[in-house]
Amino acid sequence: MSKTTRTFEIEDYVVRDAQEGERAPRMEGYAIVFNSDSSLIREGGRTFIERVAPGFCRGSLEGVAEGRHIHALWSHDRQKPLGSTRNDNLVLREDEKGIWFSLSTERFERRELAAARDGDLQVSFGMRKIDYDWSVRDDGVKVGLIRSAEVFEISPVVFAAYNATSAELREEMIRSHDEWEASQRVEEVVEEQVEDKIDVSRELVLIELGRARIQAR
Incomplete structure (x- = not known):
């Protein structure tokens, strides 16, 4: 310990x-x-x-x-x-x-x-x-x-x-849980933004590959 x-x-x-x-x-x-x-x-x-x-x-x-x-x-x-x-x-x-x-x-x-x-x-x-x-x-x-x-x-x-009274303790515990949930929501938003950027990047790569194939013909 x-x-x-x-x-x-x-x-x-x-x-x-x-x-x-x-x-x-x-x-x-x-x-x-x-x-x-x-x-x-x-x-x-x-x-x-x-x-x-x-x-x-x-x-x-x-x-x-x-x-x-x-x-x-x-x-x-x-x-x-x-x-x-x-x-x-x-x-x-x-x-x-x-x-x-x-x-x-x-x-x-x-x-x-x-x-x-x-x-x-x-x-x-x-x-x-x-x-x-x-x-x-x-x-x-x-x-x-x-x-x-x-x-x-x-x-x-x-x-x-x-x-601390029991009421104050419960209030503090609720506040801590709310803070944790808020941090989780922020992480989810960041993950979604990253995933969106990855999807956009993939689409751009596919477009460029398509153009390159057309030019090669």
Whole structure:
């Protein structure tokens, strides 16, 4: 599976002051709540929502204990590392509700820390999906379920949330289908024009061949 990113709203979100032994405030909350609907996704010609199954990244979390660490970056930028599970600047924990995280803001710039305190940030996971299922809700909305994935990084991002309602999702799906149909009609028109030109060219060739035969006589 190819690498992808997924952005989630943070639940129970706080930026708490540094405690004894800590050098900076920390962002904390649930980066992923299991089996909850994501924001609208348009990818690979599909319009859908996505859910995450319990235990989807258990292998990655177990790998941390074995020395395979997960990194924190600012907005997926490798030039702006924020820490990792190696040094506890990043802590990830799974429970019945979802994936809880705690991230030190020590390497945040002033405006980034202000955005964190104002609640303007979401959390985005860099992952490689391993096991994935499709289904359709009763209202016709397509649902992708991430059953298993390899998580290799987590990023705070500034991203406008799109908490789509079912009506908005259906409208978006209809719009996507209409756009696809329109593109198909354009392709059909182009193909017809090409075929017409080919037919005209054939007729011209036949006329020229006829003239050449007449002259040869």
